[in-house]
Structure formats: structure tokens, C-alpha cells
Amino acid sequence: MSIELATRLINDLGALLLVTMMLILASGQLFRAIFAVAAQAVFLGIAGVILGIVTGNRDLWIIAGITIVVKAVLLPWLLIRVVKRVQIQREIEPAIPISITLILGAAIVVLAFHLSATLGPVRQAITGNALPVGVALTLLGVLVMASRKKALTQMVGLFASENGIFFTAMAISQGMPFIIEIGVILDVVLGALVMGIMILRVRSDVDTDIADLESLKG
Amino acid sequence: MATSVRASGDGDKLTAHPLVDKGAGPVVRCAVWLGHWLTLAGALAGAAVALRVLGGSAPVHVALPKLFPFAEMSLHVDGLSAFFLLVVCVVAVAASVYGPSYLGAHAKAPLVQTLAFMVFVPCMALVCCAGDALTFLLAWEGMTLASYVLVVSDTADAEKTRAGLLYLIMAHAGTAALLAVFLTLTVHAQAFDFPALRDAAGRLDGSTRTVLFMLALLGFGAKAGVVPLHIWLPAAHPAAPSHVSALMSGAMLKVAIYGIFRFGFALLASTTGPLPPSWGWTVLFLGTVSAVFGVLLALQQHDLKRLLAYHSVENIGIILIGAGLAMLLGGRPGTERLATLALAASLLHTLNHAAFKGLLFLGAGSVVSRTFTRNMEEFGGLARRMPWTAWLFLLGSVAISALPPLNGFVSEWMTFQALVLGGARMGGASGLLAGIAASMLALTGGLAAACFAKAFGVTFLGRPRSAHAEHATESPAPMIAGMLLLAGACVALGLVPGYAMRLLDRPTAEVMGGLSASAVVAARGPLVLSAGGGPAGLEATSISVTLAASVFLLIAVAVWFVRSWPRKAPRRLAPTWTCGMTPTSRFDYTATAFAKPLRLIFAAVYRPHRAIAREPGPSPYVPRRLVYSGEVVDLTETVFYARFKHAVTAVSQAIRARSTGRIHGYIAYVLATLVIVLLLFGKG
């Protein structure tokens, strides 16, 4: 497969990731958001495979596999289990109106491209539009977390923004060293577990969503 | 202002502390004595060194071990340092003679206080002797902390805690200013020792030096209790044990003054040409304001030690008047002699104030330790119960009221001469300022006299107005001895000031570049003070306090002889005339009553408010009892500090109340911060 094709494919995947992220931003339903994140992970995996083919780097294959297994299967499954356990109603309660969220999101995307437009030659180091897309994804993920009330949606946002990071990392030639990737993913899983436990704990002890607690201030 | 303060909170709250004795066992007592004796020895040694240097031997220079890689530390005792070292040591000697039996009398934590005392005195000495910025700063802060411990450790009542806090905050603010000045200089000098700093300052331009000087003035002023930075002083000084109050008023404030001298005349002064007039103006103005304001507020105090504390503000003002005048006159052609005169006056007053204010605080302490209160209204009739204290206190009062033939008058006379002659020389605005300062100084003298007529009269004369005063007894010998030392100093400095001038020679010569004090002031023998620098070659005033005193004494003896000539007409005692009623202590004039006319005259400054509660008796015309309570405010405190504090707190409260506790807010903050930083710094 030629570099140009790979670059075009990566760009297209980046666009897809952005779209899914927008979906998450706009989605009024928790499950939809979760599935969107899973989809992102799949795209990520595909991107990894493509880069693997292009650069002939075996590690990327494995990483792509792990990514799909963990982020597209394991984490969503975990989230859904938690959702089932806590039996919250499935609608997402936005902290700020979704319309405003979307506007902010658009602004962030513009910012990302604007910023990376100033980066000159180094753009070649990172395949195609991976950099601005990565920035946008990372920030948008955080925007999701900031704009949603429920703890679970915050986890969703977190994973989404991490997808952005992975995307950029892969797009960087050769990807990150294998061991690092593994470690990072491990951390993500651990973190997710701990968060999940906390959510359940609060739900069982004091029957409320952990993200609604706001007694500590000032 | 609390009009009545219990000097000893009943039942000490600190006894749980291991360093606090349980009821002063013999071991503790020995430790206390030992500590004070050690301090005494140290003070004597310091005094010896100071006298040697002042006597004309070469400056002492001691290189300290290099504790920090970035600074050489050293001690350097030149004339100026030596003089202030002497001041510190004189008071320290008296205090450490006086201290043990005082602490034995009614201290709550003798050991802690002894330890702090043993840190406090050396730190003051070190500040005076410091040869580099780091030593100076370390000793400076050590001094502050030790005195803070001494202030708060006496009792555990909330007011003293507050006083200590206020003191500490003001001192720390001052230190911050000093830090800025010192470090700016060290940055330019690439070294910490004073000579290098002076060179660096010389290389700076005038405006920068002025800014630095003003900062230094701020820093030292906060410590010296210059109005309007004085508010901590009347709160903190009374709270400490009395011999420490004596040290704080007599010595610590002088250390701050030393700082002003060191910076104004040496470190920041340009090697060539006169100082910027703005410096002299500021110092002179601040001095005048402090002098008047301090004494005015002192007049209305009924807490004996608080009254003395306010007088410290006044005297610091007088010292600064001299210093400011010296700054204005110095380095200008034709006025060198006057400048030296002014400087000598200010330095001499420093020494004098150390002597009589120390004496007065020790006296107050001896009263307090016998009556367990600081409220003058509860004293009275002590002159017959504790005569030594009484007469020594009277001596101090005469001295501080600048009345001849004691030392207070001498330095104030010199200041007057310098002001008048200098004012004539300078003319114009500066001259007018000098004239105003002179008039204010005159007013200050009158007010001080009134104040101490009240203080001495109400405290020691008349009838006892409380059980404690009724049964008071004379203080133990060591306390008396401590007071006698300072009293001796007062008399000596008053009667033969010419010898004191010898002490001033070296500092004045260093600061003024050549002209020494005794060449100007004691040119005509040690018994004659002469104000050099009369206009147009005319000889200026000369005065001999010695002569005046001896004449006074002669006449007094003669009159006493005539008065007590044996005559047949009898001498008998009778009750005081109170329009035929049997006199009780309620007929005595109280401090409040004594100060009332002035309260009315200067109402604009005092903003007095009074409350009269009357319990109606059987008939509406005959109330069972009337309770009068009045108080005056410290204008700076109410107008400035209170509002400032309130504003800060209010703003903080508002911010705290607004701050979110919701996690979305947190996340939003993170996101916003990142975006903003990216926007601001992200592009090349």
C-alpha cells in the first residue's frame, strides 16, 4: 500500500473519529455514547493496521489488536455492566445545554486546526491531519466530561479523549514503543476499574451519583 | 483600647508545657538566674567592645563561618554599630539584673521566657554588629521571633495573642520590604557584605536609590513604630514581661533606628554630594507626626505600660526629627556643623531614651508585679508603700518630660538649637518645615510633662484605690538595682553631657565625614554644650546644665534651710480638705479626670466616646450609682487598618463563597486553562 493512500485513509479515519466524537457530544443517550466510543476504538484499530502495513512495523499490528480488544470490547462491556448495576435512567443530563456544547466543540475543532496550521515541516512527521484531529479529539473528550452530569458519561468522555491521544500516537511514525503502549493501556484499564468501583460504592452507600457530590468547596 | 488589663491571667494555661515549671521549683529558679546572668555577662562584654571602638580603637571585624554557599557572613563593628551596640547593652544589663526576681514574682513561663530572653538580646546585638545582609536579616528575624515569644508567653489570654499577632504581621511586612531592598542591592553587588552593597548602591541612579530608601524606611519604620506604622507597639510592648518591655522600647526600637541610620547615611548614601532632600523631608515629617501623635495618645492611656509604649512612639519621632534634619543639612556647604549638631542630638536622644524609657518600664514593672494590674485607676498611694520605685519613677518622668537638669532636656535642647539655626540657614520650605517641627517639638514637651504629671501623680500619690495597692510592698533589691543603674545613666547623661559627646565622636565623624560631635557640641569643655554654627561668625548659644543644676541645688538647700528653721509654731497632720466631708479615695482625681481637658481640646484627634449608665435609686434624683466609661481611639487604627482588614476579609469571603464544588466546574477549569494557554502561548 502506498504512503499517499495510507495518508488519505488516515485522514478519512480521523474525519470519522471526529464525527463519532460529535455524535458523543450530541448524544442524549448513554448507550449511544458508549457504542460511539467503541466505534472510535475500532477505527483506531483500523488505523493501526493500516500504519502497520505501510511501515511494516509488527508492533502496530499487536497494538491495534489490543486496542480493539480492550477499548472496543472490554471497556464498553465494563461501562454497560456498571450502568446495569446502578440502574440509572439512560438519558444523559447535560450540565450545559447540548446546543452550546456543540458550538464549543466546533470552536475547539477550529482552534485545533488553526494551531497545528502554524506547525511547519514537522507535520510530515505525523501522518496527514492526525495532529489537529488528535488535539481536537482530546479536547472534545474533556468537553464531554465537563458538559455531562453523570459520572458514567464522564468516564465515556475520558475514554474518548484517550482515543484521540492514541490516534496521534499511532500516526506518529513508528508509533510509541511497544512496552509503553501496553503500559498506557494497562493504566487506562486500571483507572477505569477503580472509577467503576467508586461509582458502585457511592451508589450502594449513599444512593446518589458520585458526580453529584459537591459538599467540598472553598 | 482596653482601659483595664489584668497583667496576670489567673491560673496559668501553659503549665502543661514541659518547658513551663510547675510552681517555680528551685531548679527552675536557678535556671532563670543562670540565664539572666549569662546574658548579663554577654551584655557587659558587648558594652566593653562598644566602648573600645568608640574610644577610638580600630573597627572590630569578625568573619563568621560560611554557613551558606552564596554569602560570606561577618560581623563588623564600626562607630555607628558600636554606639547602638552600647545602647542595646546598657538596657540589657539593667534588664538582666532586674529580670530574674521579676520573673520569679509573677511569670507564667519563666523558662521559656528566659530562653527567649537569651535569644532576644544577642540577636539585637548581632543586628547592630552585622557586617553583611544575611547576618543582618537572620538576626533581625530572630529578634522578632524571640520578642514575639516573650510577648505571647506571659499569659494565655486572647488579647495578648492578638497583640502578638499584630506585632508579628507588622514586623514581617517590614522584613519583606527590607528583603526587597537588601536583595536588590545584593543582586547588583553580587555579594552580601556591606561595603560591596554600598559600592553597588553608589552605582545606582538617584531615583532607584530613593525608592530603595523609602522601602527601607517602610521596613524599619514598621519596627520602630513610626506613625502610622505604630499600631502594634502599644499592644505588644505592655504584653511582654516588664524588663522585656524595657528592652523592646529601649533597645529594639533603637535597632530599627540603627537600620535607618545605616541605610540613610551609609549604605544608600551616595559617596559624593548631599542626600536627596526628599529623604530628609520624609524623615523629618514622619518624625514630627510621630512625636505629636504618640504623646497625644499617650495622654489618654490608663494602662501604665501602654502609656509608656505610646511615649516610645513620641521619642522615636524626636530621634527621627534630628536624623531628618541631619539629612537635610548634611553635605551642604556651610551647614556641616549644624548637621553634626542635629545628628549628635538624635544619637544622644537615642541613648537617653534607652536610659529613661528603660527606667520607666522597669519602674512600671515593679508596680505591676506588686499590684497585679496595669490599670492606673487602681493604683494610688504607692509612694509611701514602695518609695524606691516611686522616686526612681519620678526621676524617669522628669527626664522623659525633657525637664532640666536630666538627660532628656539635653538632647531636646540640642534638637531645638539645630532646628532653629538650621531653619534659619535653610529658609524656604525646608526651613518652614524645621520651624513647624520646632513648634511641634515644643508642644510635645508640654504634653509629655502633663502626661507624666498624671502618670506619676495618679500612680504613686494620693490614696490607694484598690486592695492590691493598699497592701503593696517594695520590690526586691535586684529590681531596684536594675532601675538604679538606668537612673544613674539618666543623671550622668544629664549633668555631664560633654562626656557623652565623646561617645558620639566616632559615629558622627563616620557619618558626616570628618566633623566629630565633641568638636561641635562640647568644644568648650565637657561641662559646656555649645550649638555650633551660628550665623555670620557670631558665636551660637552655649549652655551648662552642670552649672544650672548646681545653682538650683544651692538655692534649694538654702531655701530648705530657711523653710525648716526651728520655730515654735507647731507642725501637725490633718485630713485633706474635702469641703468638710471625710476624705476617701473616691475624692482623688483619677487619670481619666486628669486628662479630660485635653480630651476635649483635642477631640478631633481622639474621637472620644463616653457611656454613662445610671442605676435609678429610690428617688429619680438620687441614682444609686453612675457608671462612666469613656475611651478614645487610635485614629490610624480605626481609619486605616480596620478598614483594610475588613476589605481583605470581605473579598476573600466572597471569593471563597463563589468557588464551585462541582466536578464539572473543575474539569471546565482545566479545559479552559489549556485552551487559553494554547491561544496565548501556542503560536510561535
Place this chain on the structure above:
Amino acid sequence: MTSTLPWVLPLVPVISGLCMLLFRDRRVLAALDMASSGVILALGLVLAGEVAAAGPISALGAMRADEVTVIFLLLIGFLALAVSICTVGWMRQSLARSEMKADRLHYYYALVQGFIATMLVTVLSDNLGILWIAMEGTTITSAVLVGFQGNKHSLEAAWKYIIVTTIGISFGLFGTVLIYGAAAHAQGGVFAGAMNWSSISAISGKLDPGIVRMGFIFVLVGYGTKAGLAPVHMWLPDAHSQAPTPVSALLSGALIKCALFGIIRFHTIARGACGPEFSGNLLLWFGVISVVVATPFIIVQHDLKRLLGYHSVEHVGIVVLGLGFGGPLGTYGALLHTINHGVTKALAFLIAGDAIHRYDSRDMRVIKGFLGVAPWAGTLLFMGAFSLAGTPPFSIFISELLIVRAGLASSHYWAVGIFLVMVVVIFAGLIHHVGQMVLGIAAEPVSREKESRLGLLGLLLLAAVIVLLGVCMPAGFDRLLVRATEIIHG
């Protein structure tokens, strides 16, 4: 030269932590705790010796120990030891007050060991990826510890902590990736030196400034969140106030310093790539903002541990300020301040924990006359407060002095001015609060139980360091700092 120590060191707490899981007895656990901390400190000293002798040491191609590492290493080891000593008494009290459950003690101790292990890895790692992994590891372990007491507040704090810091950390990862990308590009696509800081900083001059700039911003905001820089500090007071006291001490004393370590590493790279101004100014801004933001919350604070938390914000700000002022002086002062603040804050937290147990309240309006209740602790608390407020003869004064001097030397007069004013105001606030607590008369009921010797030993260890560094600067230590400064300046 290479050595085994850099990777052996983190194994110590891991192993002891695993052992702990096997025991239930409080004494054994405490003993293990102290033992491992002691070993860590000892090994740390040995490593310091090796580094001093033979310069930077690397191991496994991903671990590295140079002077900068050693500074943080010793800090962590020392705090671990002191805290583990003080934990004994604290644990007895909180078991007595059933804040901790006896059957879950071993989890607690094991987690603490894990926490320490991750911190050690953080400062020992050469590979920026491992640095990140370890940092996230500290977040996870400490988050569990923060929520360990399992009540509503602690869980809330833990949640805020883990979410906010994880976001920050992920920014950090992104920044790392970008800089790695820049390095890769500078090497013509293929980058040999894995993600090693040593190799990246070696070629930092050739990196593309634009992308490094962007990466550094991400890293600063990310790790800055972890370090508690304002305005991304909000989690800090919550977590520090809700965590079990020994953990608070470690969080404040060691953890945020690890985040600073990360920032310092990237600071070096950024200096090389975009010149000192860019990162310097950025740090300067964050420092000033932190100092200013912390002030009002300190003035009107009633919760003792929150007060200390906000104080950490201020002091991290001061460290960053020192870095921002730049110049050898500023960096030197910043490193010194890192240590001083770590030690002092740990002391303050440990005593605060004791006070809170005695008065059964963390409201400073309730705590009165502490000096009478616990004389030694009271005295030490007073001392710690003065040190925190920056008065001699305590260590923080020296480092602040150096930092201010650096600021004046780099003629950032406005920053110095703001800094000094804020320091005075904060001094007022802090001494006001502490004075209220320490002096005055204790209201009943207060537990006046005698202070345990062991606990005092731990406190005195810390106090000794505070005073020692306040009155002099040991030559070896000075050399260490100087070398570290040179390394940071590349």
C-alpha cells in the same frame, strides 16, 4: 555507568507491599512499613553516593538516576520513613475512633507501599512514557487511598481527584507524544533512543520549536494539574483534606513534587528547543497565579487540612516561580524549596492529624490551646507554621530568599512585588490561624493523652531537617543542588 539500584529500588516497596497482604497484625505491618521505608532511604543514599561519584547512572535503558532524581528520591525516602514512623501513633488513634477498620489494615499498608513504589518509578524513569505510566499509577493508588475511609466526603474527594488528575495526566501523555514526535522527526522519522529523556534532551536543540511549544503546554497544564498549580488546583484541597493524614502528608510532601519532577524534565527539553524565555514565562505566570489564587482561601479558611492544602498550592507556585525566574539561582532555589516545602508540609500535616484526633474536629475555631494539650506537637506545629510562612531560622526562608533574589536578578520586579505582598498576607492569615490553635485555652473535652515517643521521633526528624537547612547548607547537599541545576539547564 550502569547500576542495578535504579530498578532494585522500586522493587523494595513492591515486595514489602506484597508481604503485607499476608499479615493482619498491626505491629507487623507497621514494622514492615518502617523497615521498607528505611531500606528505601538507605538505598537512596547509596545511589546518591554512586551518582555523586560517577555522574548519571542508567539502567535497563529506561531508568536513569542523576542529581535531579537523587534530590526527589531522597525526599520521597525521607518522607516515607518519617510518615511510616508517625503512622503508628495515628493508626492507633484512628482504630480507637474506628475511622479505620482493623480487618482492612493490610490493604491500606500495601496500597501505601504501592503508592511509594509508583512515585519511585516516576522519579527514576528515564523513558518519558514510563514516567507517564508511573505518574498515572500514583494517581490510581493514591486515589484509592484518598477514598480509603469510604465515607461520603472521602469518596467525593477521591472521585474529583482521580477524574481531574486523569484528565491532566492524559494531556501530559499527549504532550509527551508530541515531543516524542518532534524528536522522531528531528531524527529523520526513525527515532533510536526510544522515548528516553536523556537522548531527547541531548538533541533538544534540533527539535522543531513549534511542536515542542505545543507539547510543553500540554505537559505543563497536564502535570501542572497533578502538581496542584492554580487555576487547575481544585482537586488538591479536597483530596488533601479527605485523605488519611499520613497519605495527606505523602500527597503534599512527595506526590506533587513528582509531578514537578515531570515538569522539570520537560522544562529542560523546552529550554533547549525554544530557548529559556518561553517555558520560563509560562512557569512564571502559573507561579504568580498560584500564589495569588491561594491567598484568599488561606485567609478565610476554617478547615485545618484544607488550609494546609491551599498552602501547598501556594508553595508549588513558589517553586514554579523560581523555575520561571530562571538562571542558576532560581532553579537552585526552586529545587531547595521543593525539599523544604516537602519536609515542612509533611510535618504540618502529621501534627494536624494529631490535633484533629485530639479535638475530634478539623475546624480551627474549635481547636484551641493545643500547646497545653500536646506541648511538643504544639511547639513543633508553631515551628512548622513559621517555617511555612517563611521566617528564619527555618529552611523555607532561605529558599524563598534565593527565589526572590533570582527574580530581582532577572528584573521581574512586578512578579517579585506581587510575591512579597502575597507572602505577607498569607503569613498574616496562617499565623492568625495557627496562633489561635496553639495558644489560648483548650476547651473540654479534649483528649489530653500523652504524646507517643515514636511519633515525636518522626516529627523531630522532620523538624531537625527544617532547622538544619535553615541555619546552614551542607557542602555535599550544595554540590548536589548545583549539579542538578546544571543538568536542568542542559
Place this chain on the structure above:
Amino acid sequence: MASIEHIGAACAQTGLLVVLGPLVTGFIQKIKARLQCRQGASVWQPYQDLAKLLRKGTVQSDTASPFFQVVPVLVLAATVTAAAMLPVLRSSVGSSALPFGDAILLVALLALARFLLAIGALDAGGAFGGMGASREMTVGLLVEPALMLVVFSVAIVGGTTELGDLATRRHTLAAMAWQAPDLLAFFAMLVLIPAETGRIPVDNPDTHLELTMLHEGMLLEHSGPGLACIALATHTKQIVILSLTVALFCPYGMAQDITPEALGLALAAFVAKLFVFVVFLGVIESSYAKMRFFRVPQFLALGLLCAFLSLALRIL
């Protein structure tokens, strides 16, 4: 031997002042009486009072401290010492070796006398003494600065505060010829004299009605010889103030060298000037009423203001 001669002259002048003091009071009383169309007591009355008091015994308050008996002596001594500093017949009082006659010291000695008197008044511990002391000190602290300022405004051109030298420089120095500032200062002095001599409109010397009295209030507990001392001190103080004014503003006719005719002339001149002031005081006393105490400050403030203005004019 110049200094012997100096000392002799000084003693002579002092003695003169002390001796003349009561006479001045007597004259003032006489003039008052005449203006009030009374016969009035003889001008020698004050001397007779003093003699009687000296003969009498002492009644002392039982609450007073030993200090109480010393007060009158010290007060008198201070006042007389102050008197000794004035140039009366010869302009130069002291010698260059032992200078004597500084105006500031003079004012300070008067202040010392006032201070001691006030303390003595508080000693007996009655309400009258306290009130008297309080009011006296209040008046004093307003008078002293004004007095100082008057001295300064003269001294600032004379370049000295040595009264003798000032007197001579009035003759020699062109700068010290009379000008507007002198007028202002002199007026201020006229305002101060009644206050300092304890006369209407500030104080009322011949009443013991407690509400009106200042100075007398302090004397209430003194008796016999003690009272005599204080009375003499009061007379002396009065003449001191008057001759201070003379020395400052019209030292004309003073003897330059010690010859009988010169001295006689000087004495005549001095007595003449003194008589003018006596008349002035008598007229004021009998043509004004005493002020309310709390209006006194405003009255004195007038003097203070004039004095300051004259000083300012000198400087600018």
C-alpha cells in the same frame, strides 16, 4: 578675674528680681484697687504676707508623702534659678567659660517648677488639688510652646538663644532692628503674660472659689513656710516673665560695663519698663472677666498662632 565679677553681677540681678517680685504684685493689686475705686492694700502687702506665712506653723495632709514638704522648696529653687538667667542690668549674664542664661533652659526651668507643683498638688489626694493640677498642666502645655516660639522667632535672627547675647545684638545687629515679626511675637507675648502669671482672663489670683481657680487650687493643701515659698515663687515667676519680655524685645538701656551711673541708668530703665507692664496687667485684670476654662485654649491658640506666624515670617 572676670568670672567672679560675672557671678557677682548674676547674684545681684537675681536678688533684685526676687526682691522686686512681690512689689510688682503689690503694685498690680494697688492699680486694680484704684481702677475699681477702692483704697486697696499697701503695695508692701505681699511682703507682709510672706513674713506672716514664714512665721506660721504647718498643717499637712495625712495622706501626703514625704515628697510633699520638698515641693515648695524645689519649686522656688527652680523659679529663682530661672530668674538668675535673665539679663536685667547687664546684658551678658554668664561668662564664656560657664555660660548661663539660655532662654530655652529658662522656659524649661519654669516648666519644671510647674511640673513639681502639679505633682505636689496631686500628693494630698483631694479633688481640688487634682483639678488644679490638671488645669494648670493643660494651660501650661499651651503656653510653653508659644513661649518657645516667641523665643525662637527672636533667636532665629539673633542666631542664639542666649538672652544676654540677644540683648546685646539688639543693639549691634542691623537684622535685629524691630520688624513686623517682632510685633507679632510681642503681641503673642502680651497674650501669654496673663496666662503665665496666673491672672485674668485665664486665671483668677485672688479667689479660692474652686470652680474658677487654677493656680490657687494647687496651693490649697500647702500652709505656713511651704506656702510662703510657693507664693514667693509665684511672685518671682511673674517678674521673670515680664523681664523675659523686656530682654527679648526692648533690652534698651542695659549697662555695658559696671559703673555706678550706667547701672543706675539701667535700673531706672528696667523699673520703667516693668511699670508699663504692671499697668498693663492691672488694666487688663480690672477690665476683663475670667473666661470659662474651656474657652482659654482658644485664647491661647491666638498667642500660639501669632508666635508661629512671626517665626514663619522670619524663616521665609
